[in-house]
Amino acid sequence: xxxxxxxxxxxxxxxxxxxxxxxxxxxxxxxxxxxxxxxxxxxxxxxxxxxxxxxxxxxxxxxxxxxxxxxxxxxxxxxxxxxxxxxxxxxxxxxxxxxxxxxxxxxxxxxxxxxxxxxxxxxxxxxxxxxxxxxxxxxxxxxxxxxxxxxxxxxxxxxxxxxxxxxxxxxxxxxxxxxxxxxxxxxxxxxxxxxxxxxxxxxxxxxxxxxxxxxxxxxxxxxxxxxxxxxxxxxxxxxxxxxxxxxxxxxxxxxxxxxxxxxxxxxxxxxxxxxxxxxxx
Amino acid sequence: xxxxxxxxxxxxxxxxxxxxxxxxxxxxxxxxxxxxxxxxxxxxxxxxxxxxxxxxxxxxxxxxxxxxxxxxxxxxxxxxxxxxxxxxxxxxxxxxxxxxxxxxxxxxxxxxxxxxxxxxxxxxxxxxxxxxxxxxxxxxxxxxxxxxxxxxxxxxxxxxxxxxxxxxxxxxxxxxxxxxxxxxxxxxxxxxxxxxxxxxxxxxxxxxxxxxxxxxxxxxxxxxxxxxxxxxxxxxxxxxxxxxxxxxxxxxxxxxxxxxxxxxxxxxxxxxxxxxxxxxxxxxxxxxxxxxxxxxxxxxxxxxxxxxxxxxxxxxxxxxxxxxxxxxxxxxxxxxxxxxxxxxxxxxxxxxxxxxxxxxxxxxxxxxxxxxxxxxxxxxxxxxxxxxxxxxxxxxxxxxxxxxxxxxxxxxxxxxxxxxxxxxxxxxxxxxxxxxxxxxxxxxxxxxxxxxxxxxxxxxxxxxxxxxxxxxxxxxxxxxxxxxxxxxxxxxxxxxxxxxxxxxxxxxxxxxxxxxxxxxxxxxxxxxxxxxxxxxxxxxxxxxxxxxxxxxxxxxxxxxxxxxxxxxxxxxxxxxxxxxxxxxxxxxxxxxxxxxxxxxxxxxxxxxxxxxxxxxxxxxxxxxxxxxxxxxxxxxxxxxxxxxxxxxxxxxxxxxxxxxxxxxxxxxxxxxxxxxxxxxxx
Numbered sequence: 035x036x037x038x039x040x041x042x043x044x045x046x047x048x049x050x051x052x053x054x055x056x057x058x059x060x061x062x063x064x065x066x067x068x069x070x071x072x073x074x075x076x077x078x079x080x081x082x083x084x085x086x087x088x089x090x091x092x093x094x095x096x097x098x099x100x101x102x103x104x105x106x107x108x109x110x111x112x113x114x115x116x117x118x119x120x121x122x123x124x125x126x127x128x129x130x131x132x133x134x135x136x137x138x139x140x141x142x143x144x145x146x147x148x149x150x151x152x153x154x155x156x157x158x159x160x161x162x163x164x165x166x167x168x169x170x171x172x173x174x175x176x177x178x179x180x181x182x183x184x185x186x187x188x189x190x191x192x193x194x195x196x197x198x199x200x201x202x203x204x205x206x207x208x209x210x211x212x213x214x215x216x217x218x219x220x221x222x223x224x225x226x227x228x229x230x231x232x233x234x235x236x237x238x239x240x241x242x243x244x245x246x247x248x249x250x251x252x253x254x255x256x257x258x259x260x261x262x263x264x265x266x267x268x269x270x271x272x273x274x275x276x277x278x279x280x281x282x283x284x285x286x287x288x289x290x291x292x293x294x295x296x297x298x299x300x301x302x303x304x305x306x307x308x309x310x311x312x313x314x315x
Numbered sequence: 316x317x318x319x320x321x322x323x324x325x326x327x328x329x330x331x332x333x334x335x336x337x338x339x340x341x342x343x344x345x346x347x348x349x350x351x352x353x354x355x356x357x358x359x360x361x362x363x364x365x366x367x368x369x370x371x372x373x374x375x376x377x378x379x380x381x382x383x384x385x386x387x388x389x390x391x392x393x394x395x396x397x398x399x400x401x402x403x404x405x406x407x408x409x410x411x412x413x414x415x416x417x418x419x420x421x422x423x424x425x426x427x428x429x430x431x432x433x434x435x436x437x438x439x440x441x442x443x444x445x446x447x448x449x450x451x452x453x454x455x456x457x458x459x460x461x462x463x464x465x466x467x468x469x470x471x472x473x474x475x476x477x478x479x480x481x482x483x484x485x486x487x488x489x490x491x492x493x494x495x496x497x498x499x500x501x502x503x504x505x506x507x508x509x510x511x512x513x514x515x516x517x518x519x520x521x522x523x524x525x526x527x528x529x530x531x532x533x534x535x536x537x538x539x540x541x542x543x544x545x546x547x548x549x550x551x552x553x554x555x556x557x558x559x560x561x562x563x564x565x566x567x568x569x570x571x572x573x574x575x576x577x578x579x580x581x582x583x584x585x586x587x588x589x590x591x592x593x594x595x596x597x598x599x600x601x602x603x604x605x606x607x608x609x610x611x612x613x614x615x616x617x618x619x620x621x622x623x624x625x626x627x628x629x630x631x632x633x634x635x636x637x638x639x640x641x642x643x644x645x646x647x648x649x650x651x652x653x654x655x656x657x658x659x660x661x662x663x664x665x666x667x668x669x670x671x672x673x674x675x676x677x678x679x680x681x682x683x684x685x686x687x688x689x690x691x692x693x694x695x696x697x698x699x700x701x702x703x704x705x706x707x708x709x710x711x712x713x714x715x716x717x718x719x720x721x722x723x724x725x726x727x728x729x730x731x732x733x734x735x736x737x738x739x740x741x742x743x744x745x746x747x748x749x750x751x752x753x754x755x756x757x758x759x760x761x762x763x764x765x766x767x768x769x770x771x772x773x774x775x776x777x778x779x780x781x782x783x784x785x786x787x788x789x790x791x792x793x794x795x796x797x798x799x800x801x802x803x804x805x806x807x808x809x810x811x812x813x814x815x816x817x818x819x820x821x822x823x824x825x826x827x828x829x830x831x832x833x834x835x836x837x838x839x840x841x842x843x844x845x846x847x848x849x850x851x852x853x854x855x856x857x858x859x860x861x862x863x864x865x866x867x868x869x870x871x872x873x874x875x876x877x878x879x880x881x882x883x884x885x886x887x888x889x890x891x892x893x894x895x896x897x898x899x900x901x902x903x904x905x906x907x908x909x910x911x912x913x914x915x916x917x918x919x920x921x922x923x924x925x926x927x928x929x930x931x932x933x934x935x936x937x938x939x940x941x942x943x944x945x946x947x948x949x950x951x952x953x954x955x956x957x958x959x960x961x962x963x964x965x966x967x968x969x970x971x972x973x974x975x976x977x978x979x980x981x982x983x984x985x986x987x988x989x990x991x992x993x994x995x996x997x
Binding site: 124125126219220221222223224227229230232252300302303304 | 919922924925926927928931932953971973974975976984985988989992
């Protein structure tokens with residue numbers, strides 16, 4: 035499979051289809067990989083593929099440094115490719131401006147990452163080329179997909195509040211979560227707006243709360259749960275728990291899952307007459 | 316520089332002062348608030364002396380910000396903003412703190428009410444500090460009006476506007492203008508022939524050079540805004556070229572499909588497949604009813620173009636126009652766009668013609684139980700019996716006729732809860748018309764109440780009873796059944812407390828006036844509000860009776876609710892005068908409370924990232940995509956831009972924007988933040 039990937043990358047670079055390939059390279063230890071940006075056909079041997087290729091390379095679509103390199107080909111797992119569908123819907127990329135080398139995947143991480151436990155996109159839903167044997171994407175029942183919320187949802191209102199207060203207390207406002215997130219693509223984040231200063235930038239409990247809650251709200255109905263925010267958080271705040279909960283609510287209320295179907299209307303900006311109106315009290 | 320703010324607390328008689336300590340509110344507004352340089356209370360701030368006080372204090376105290384703590388800004392924001400403008404202050408430095416609707420009326424307890432009022436005033440004071448001067452937006456006006464519906468309401472409105480010198484586009488969905496009034500026989504309370512007074516108006520409209528008439532056409536879509544609407548009109552395929560046709564009548568004389576129920580005659584008479592609805596139709600040019608025409612039926616069955624069908628081409632063959640015939644089977648619907656400044660909606664009503672829910676009246680099964688409009692056609696000289704009252708089943712002249720009022724009206728269980736307003740009068744008229752034509756006949760009327768409030772109306776009704784001998788029975792009919800060729804009507808006379816049984820030859824149901832079947836869909840197309848009965852809503856039932864909820868769209872006639880001809884004509888005139896006021900200016904001033912997407916110097920250009928959530932949520936289609944280009948023409952980024960003319964200032968875009976790149980003037984982030992921040996949470 036690695037050979038196939040390298041061959042594909044070489045071909046795309048040689049024939050000029052793309053200027054750069056975003057892929058995974060070997061890291062400092064065998065359990066690690068790091069992103070590589072191949073611009074020359076002779077460098078394709080730097081590409082690798084293994085179960086440690088956890089992270090989502092679509093985040094580099096928003097960065098100026100990597101954007102400058104020209105039209106990219108991205109090596110994307112099924113979950114990562116969902117980001118592409120959201121980015122297309124939100125007008126952040128044009129389909130013809132990215133080349134997708136989809137890889138079929140049986141799960142990453144050691145132990146297996148949580149996001150892989152209820153995976154229903156072993157084969158990406160969008161790609162230009164597919165590397166690896168095509169798998170059937172079996173449907174996973176709703177409850178199973180949100181099983182990681184079971185424990186959390188047992189908590190009472192007060193306990194939940196205390197739980198999050200404790201978690202957010204740890205936040206040092208490093209913004210790694212928003213930097214890594216492929217869907218946090220604003221040029222100016224709300225936290226950077228200072229007239230007025232909606233969110234207190236210091237690592238004060240009040241500002242921490244508004245930052246973390248706002249970040250989660252801004253991802254409601256959009257987050258594809260790649261878990262990158264949680265992975266990069268230096269103080270181990272379970273950010274994906276919040277994201278996942280909002281994803282569950284969005285699916286329950288609007289029967290909408292971001293990144294699954296390019297023809298679906300975005301849940302957060304579409305009014306439908308049969309929308310759930312239960313929240314009107 | 317810090318602002319000098321004045322706070323004016325209104326007592327509103329005792330509306331506010333009964334549950335709010337207004338003196339304390341004024342006092343507290345000043346406390347710990349160096350920006351507030353003047354406070355006072357006044358009995359009625361909206362009164363003339365109240366406004367004068369505001370003006371004087373702005374000048375004397377040199378105020379550059381004002382908080383009026385009074386009623387809802389819906390009521391008097393405009394009043395106080397105008398007053399401050401007169402005193403030389405930009406009106407958008409005036410904020411209203413709503414102490415009445417949001418506090419005194421909802422809190423019975425004075426100390427709590429006072430405490431909340433103090434908070435509300437402080438919030439607005441803080442907002443006022445951040446207020447910026449705003450200037451009205453000017454938008455150009457297209458000096459043309461659109462009138463939708465060619466009944467008496469539409470005709471009157473169109474003539475009034477056209478006579479004042481403006482162009483009018485009229486759209487009528489039927490083949491001819493005229494509406495329901497053209498169907499009526501004679502009209503109350505003067506008994507003048509309806510067509511005799513209607514047709515001159517129709518001709519006047521047709522001859523008016525300022526009026527462009529589209530019949531057999533419907534509104535497809537309305538885009539744009541007050542003063543600048545883009546209206547898409549669907550010209551339905553008429554199959555007849557209006558420019559070529561002379562209305563010679565050859566075609567409808569030879570048409571072999573002669574047994575189609577005439578809609579104009581309320582299905583009591585027949586028409587052909589190529590037809591004009593009635594002799595005085597305007598335009599007096601036919602239309603082919605494609606559903607019933609043999610040629611079109613054949614083409615549909617064989618799935619071939621109509622021109623290829625050879626079943627019947629009699630109308631085409633007989634058409635004397637040469638070299639190109641006026642009949643064109645291949646005509647298709649055409650969409651036309653018209654630029655319009657103001658719109659009058661005069662789409663009329665529909666008679667409750669399906670009485671199947673009234674089993675007691677035969678459930679629509681008895682041929683000789685007819686509706687009010689059907690009776691009009693029977694009594695009309697242009698009707699199927701040429702004005703002779705004959706019952707539909709066998710053409711016999713009825714000797715005894717029973718009229719039942721309030722069928723469908725005032726009946727929330729089976730019909731509508733409202734009173735249709737015209738039935739008392741038209742039933743009285745029917746008894747008279749009947750008596751005039753059948754001298755020895757007798758008319759009975761079952762009624763709940765007689766509602767004849769109108770000039771000369773009561774007298775008219777009395778004439779029916781006293782001079783024309785109609786028997787009025789106060790009560791309902793419980794059952795109608797057939798006995799031989801008679802209809803037995805069982806009912807109650809509640810004034811004598813007796814049961815009445817009448818062997819009648821014919822029964823006329825005074826059926827309700829209802830909204831058009833597609834009224835709801837149509838209202839949504841125009842973004843105007845409607846009530847539970849699907850009648851279009853005026854914005855204020857007393858003070859803005861012809862204004863719809865959308866700016867620049869006015870209502871006339873029965874599309875707004877049941878009414879008779881005099882009232883319809885008066886309302887049409889009112890709608891026309893509103894349109895004329897609007898078209899009299901070259902530019903319109905609009906409230907500057909509109910959204911704006913930020914623009915910054917290069918290399919940022921705008922913090923907008925172009926996700927266009929704002930565009931998706933905007934109910935007015937006011938947001939467009941704008942390419943920011945480099946000098947060489949290449950696109951640097953695509954961002955959102957608000958069309959000020961379309962924006963209604965609802966703020967959805969500002970609320971949706973994650974990067975806070977959209978702000979609503981008058982409610983910008985700093986103002987709202989200041990308001991929220993000033994609340995002391997406990």
